[in-house]
Amino acid sequence: MVKSYQNQLLEPEVATYPLVQDFMNRAFVTLQADDDIFHAMGVLLQNEVSGAPVVDKAGKLVGMLSEKDCLQVITQEAYHHGPAGGPVSQYMTPKPIFVRSYTGLLNVAELFVNNSxxxxxxxxxxxxxxxxxxRRDVLKVIHEHEQKKNQSFNK
Incomplete structure (x- = not known):
């Protein structure tokens, strides 16, 4: 689970960083756990995304499917002589780490630093x-924050 730093005192500069809800992607691709893995690969490629949340019939998060997960399909067939294909649920990362919309930027940055x-x-x-x-969203917000800070400093 994601570490929580809600009870720690924040330095003034840290407190100026936004919350996830301020910069998260609200338009995103999802996959169904019972989707065929090759269909899911097509969805990722068509939408030019490296991965997507996997939801159940009720729309609740049950996993994440990444490009890396998809590569298991071909390696399973080639090295383990198993059948290629199957449902997304067979290849996804179940019970993924997630963040809340009120999570702070630095907490998310730390999550990305400590995980792949x-x-x-x-x-x-x-x-x-x-x-x-x-990760790119977090990097963009940090970059914009530093640019604003430097502009204020140079005035």
Whole structure:
């Protein structure tokens, strides 16, 4: 699970960073757990995304499917002589780490530093999938924050 730093005192500069809800992707691709893996690969490629949240019939998060997960399909067939294909649920990462919409930017940055994830799902208090956050999104916000800080300093 994601570490929480809600009870720590924040330095003034840290407090100026936004929350996930301020920069998360609200338009995102999802996959169904029972989708065929080759269909899912096509969805990822067509939408030019490196991975997507996997949801059940009720729309609740049950996993994440990444490009890396998809590569298991061909290696399973080639090296293990298993059948290629099957449902997304067979290849996805189940019970993925997620963040809440009220998680701070630095907490998400730390999550990405300490894990190999490129993207994490965002859930609200009712466990509804409301967005995704990519490493690139965090980097962009930090870069914009530093540019604003430097502009203020140079005035």
């Amino acid at each position: 994830y490129r993207k994490v799902p965002v859930l609200d208090e009712k466990e509804n999938l409301v967005g995704t956050v990519r």
